[in-house]
Amino acid sequence: MSWGYKPNNGPQKWVENFPIADGVRQSPIDIVPGQASYDAGLKPLDLKYDPSTCLDILNNGHSVQVTFADDTDSSRLTDGPISGLYRLKQFHFHWGASDDKGSEHTVAGTKYPAELHLVHWNTKYASFSEAASKPDGLAVVGVFLKIGGENPNLQKLLDAFDTIKSKGKQTSFANFDPSTLLPGCLDYWTYDGSLTTPPLYESVTWIVCKEPITASSGQMAKFRTLLFSADGAAPDCMKTARVKNEDELLSKWCSSSS
Numbered sequence: 001m002s003w004g005y006k007p008n009n010g011p012q013k014w015v016e017n018f019p020i021a022d023g024v025r026q027s028p029i030d031i032v033p034g035q036a037s038y039d040a041g042l043k044p045l046d047l048k049y050d051p052s053t054c055l056d057i058l059n060n061g062h063s064v065q066v067t068f069a070d071d072t073d074s075s076r077l078t079d080g081p082i083s084g085l086y087r088l089k090q091f092h093f094h095w096g097a098s099d100d101k102g103s104e105h106t107v108a109g110t111k112y113p114a115e116l117h118l119v120h121w122n123t124k125y126a127s128f129s130e131a132a133s134k135p136d137g138l139a140v141v142g143v144f145l146k147i148g149g150e151n152p153n154l155q156k157l158l159d160a161f162d163t164i165k166s167k168g169k170q171t172s173f174a175n176f177d178p179s180t181l182l183p184g185c186l187d188y189w190t191y192d193g194s195l196t197t198p199p200l201y202e203s204v205t206w207i208v209c210k211e212p213i214t215a216s217s218g219q220m221a222k223f224r225t226l227l228f229s230a231d232g233a234a235p236d237c238m239k240t241a242r243v244k245n246e247d248e249l250l251s252k253w254c255s256s257s258s
């Protein structure tokens with residue numbers, strides 16, 4: 001049985017196959033703004049994305065993911081809390097069964113309906129897969145989604161969902177600019193953490209934007225039309241809200257860029 005988000009294979013059970021779940025720098029966490037320390041040494045994020053590196057959109061059985069060509073430096077993250085240059089590999093989302101939950105990180109206990117993760121890997125390593133297990137291997141920019149007006153940039157993704165409804169489906173997806181999904185203000189919290197799904201590698205410099213972007217309730221409903229299940233199997237609605245209860249989400253020391 002592979003990992004998922006059900007009581008028998010969800011976050012409470014991941015430690016059985018991925019013991020690092022009990023590690024020292026596991027994500028997500030509850031971010032407590034009042035406890036975050038301002039770090040004047042932190043630089044503004046420098047994100048530059050080239051839409052021509054956008055390749056395809058995929059239902060991988062636990063999220064919807066947009067993958068990028070990462071054979072050049074043309075879509076990359078520099079500055080912020082990191083040193084060197086990290087290339088964009090993919091972005092994906094986490095969302096819940098209803099608009100009151102779904103984000104991985106929480107802010108002083110507040111859950112957002114969804115969270116976007118833009119995954120970048122450190123070019124001091126030869127590839128994403130080599131970087132993925134190194135302590136400074138990955139930098140993930142997290143952006144919260146809150147319920148508000150229709151988001152026309154998000155809609156471009158949602159329009160592709162009907163062709164990737166079930167697990168393993170993928171379709172070409174070109175000329176999408178991920179910077180259209182970033183908030184206007186790029187102030188952030190940062191801490192050293194991990195992947196929030198197996199293999200839970202403790203390799204992520206988390207960069208969580210303070211300002212959310214919006215999605216309408218109808219757009220959030222569209223995420224829930226995706227399936228965990230493959231074609232032909234009993235349809236199993238994709239909702240990746242973690243079942244961990246609140247007190248499991250330890251608040252840890254973060255630095256703040258503002």
Ligand SMILES: Cc1ccn(O)c(=O)c1
Nearest residue numbers: 117119138140195196197
């Ligand atoms: C590399 C990776 C894999 C899964 N998730 O959720 C992430 O945020 C990053």
Ligand SMILES: [Zn+2]
Nearest residue numbers: 092094117196
């Ligand atoms: Zn993620």
